[in-house]
Amino acid sequence: MSVKVAIIGSGNIGTDLMIKILRRKDGPLVMAVMVGVDPQSDGLARARNLGVAVTSDGLEGLRRMDVYQEIGLVFDATSAGAHKAHAAILKADGKCAIDLTPAALGPYVVPSVNMADMKGVPNVNMVTCGGQATIPIVAALSRVAAVSYAEIVASIASRSAGPGTRANIDEFTETTSRAIESVGGARRGKAIIILNPAEPPLVMRDTVYCLVHSTDHDALRRSIHAMVAEVQSYVPGYRLKQDIQFEPIKAEELGSLAASLGFSNEVATKVTVFLEVEGAAHYLPAYAGNLDIMTAAALRAAQQLVMTREGIAA
Structure with a gap:
């Protein structure tokens, strides 16, 4: 089972997460779209060079893309304030969201501790x-x-x-x-x-x-x-x-x-x-372990959510 995913936020965390997903050739996540708001960001440039579809028009730009209907999971690597707006839209659109901001709208997830409790939850938060x-x-x-x-x-x-x-x-x-x-x-x-x-x-x-x-x-x-x-x-x-x-x-x-x-x-x-x-x-x-542990944990959480086949459409 594989799921197409999008990342909102083309900064350091979003870009590192994209590369981690692309490095996992065996899935179950398929990197579909990188979303940003700065057309000149390094993250969007790298995504283009790696063959990933991009938009610099934020979440609304993603929603206008044909592939949006096929996306089952969205990572939000923006800010706490931005995620509060994104979460309501993604929920209405039936998308599972993994929140890498401190917004904490959904339940806290630490993969090594409580991932088994997250079956079917539409929005999970990766704490900090x-x-x-x-x-x-x-x-x-x-x-x-x-x-x-x-x-x-x-x-x-x-x-x-x-x-x-x-x-x-x-x-x-x-x-x-x-x-x-x-x-x-x-x-x-x-x-x-x-x-x-x-x-x-x-x-x-x-x-x-x-x-x-x-x-x-x-x-x-x-x-x-x-x-x-x-x-x-x-x-x-x-x-x-x-x-x-x-x-x-x-x-x-x-x-x-x-x-x-x-x-x-x-x-x-x-x-x-x-x-x-x-x-x-x-x-x-390598010194940025604080960012690496966030993206690695988000990747593990997404993989386990997909493997449960609960709440995400293939």
Whole structure:
């Protein structure tokens, strides 16, 4: 089974995603149209050179194309504001949408965690780059024990943060924090993003801090390593940067926070996980792991949606 797809947004994320789809000769996705608003964009130029149909008239230009009737799935790699307008139109037209913006109109999707719950859902949201990198770790811990609090810090190269990322910083932190709770399973979540101006640019680094109601370090470690392997199946540059750290935490050390986080008298564990995400360099530099993990996760989500044969017409 194969499905024709379109990408709205001819910037870095959209162009990298297009190249990833084209590299997968065995399907199930068929790259049909690249959509932009700037006729001179590099993404549209590359699409033309690769034999992909293009339009620089946005979603309305796509809807005027004959091939639009054959498209079963649309990736939106524009902005949170733009997707809110696009989503209503795509839904009315019966198109499945995969949202790579922080708009979060549909349910959050992290392929290694909750893809099985998305059968037949018409609009799914890929959270954020920080979410795709760190929520699997929170979920891995949640599978072993209750996670009262999870805080993530995503550090990305300033060069890899385009205008879309910079314009959506607030949405990034809010969307990621909510997804840490709803997908990762933490009782409370917090997200921080850092644009690192270092030269030469550094690859994406993520730190995950969790307060976990367990002292079984071996079980926690096994679950994290299993999850890292699962993410690596679609993001090869995803890896643990150093050994997982475990620190005993007593309720009195949390002060007034203990009750709100569900701690009583037991000894729990602060788990710290350091991650690194190196990009595949299909279109973007290898240091842009933040963009690569978004496109790789979106590709995996689309493949799995198609394979379920639910909600998408062939």
